[in-house]
Amino acid sequence: MKALKEQPGKNLVIFGSHGAAKTLLELGLIDEFLLTICPVVLGSGKSAFDGAVEKVKLKLLSSRTLDSGIIATRYELVK
Numbered sequence: 374m375k376a377l378k379e380q381p382g383k384n385l386v387i388f389g390s391h392g393a394a395k396t397l398l399e400l401g402l403i404d405e406f407l408l409t410i411c412p413v414v415l416g417s418g419k420s421a422f423d424g425a426v427e428k429v430k431l432k433l434l435s436s437r438t439l440d441s442g443i444i445a446t447r448y449e450l451v452k
Contacts, residue, residue: 378402398429403450406431410444 374397378385386407387393397403431448438444 374402375400401452405434405450406446406448408446408448410446412442412444 374385384405387397394403430451432451434447434449436444436446
């Protein structure tokens, strides 16, 4: 993945893969997060990155609310 990321071209995107995102985050290969926030309250659940790192600092780049009530956000990883 690191060699692929270093090649010229467009961005790489991972859709809904908790394990891949966690591994790439640990390897320092993620620059941005595109997250959707669904307005649902759950009694329990799994952490998005399940203890991948102690703290990940993100800078909000954009957000918008969709007609469905879902919030689409874009964050930059602060290194």
